[in-house]
Amino acid sequence: QVQLVQSGSELKKPGASVKVSCKASGYTFTSYPMNWVRQAPGQGLQWMGWINTNTGNPTYAQGFTGRFVFSLDTSVRTAYLQISSLKAEDTAVYYCARDDDRSLDYWGQGTLVTVSS
């Protein structure tokens, strides 16, 4: 069965970096793009962008350029989200989600990133 398993919660200080992983299983990793979605505390879902798992080419949504980087390690079927220069407003749950023709059909369990001094 398709599974996306994300890395555990992170507590970081402002200005630090964090790298969230999303390990896929149960399907051919390179056949489906991977999306990233942010959910701030008590807020709705915000699409961050996606990465082509064939070419590694990332596409970032408005507001997620510069400090946000999507990457892959196809040898271990894992997608990564790295956020640098963390700010308090980056505190959120970050989800990876498999993309099947623009519908996000499988989601990871989410990774809570807390940014606090």
Next chain:
Amino acid sequence: QSVLTQPPSASGTPGQRVTISCSGSSSNIGSSTVNWYRQLPGTAPKLLLYSNNQRPSGVPDRFSGSKSGTSASLAISGLQSEDEADYYCAAWDDSLKGVVFGGGTKLTVL
């Protein structure tokens, strides 16, 4: 401020039928299919409907969707207590070149 507009809340009693609306524009709902996601408290979202009205395997036929012009709606019939959740609509936006979500609707089963 979300690109797609949903009512923040909806409610119904067990067995009732409720609908949740999702309003967009010509650059998103008007030119793309709509997907619906359900997020139970404390869990990750799950795909509920795709391509306006298609149910993934395992989703009961109590859930249905429709789209007309720049609006879409989700209908839940035979409401059950376990349907209490947040519901989000989403669509591709040609102008923004990305996925846009509605702000979410919190469904309460009274």
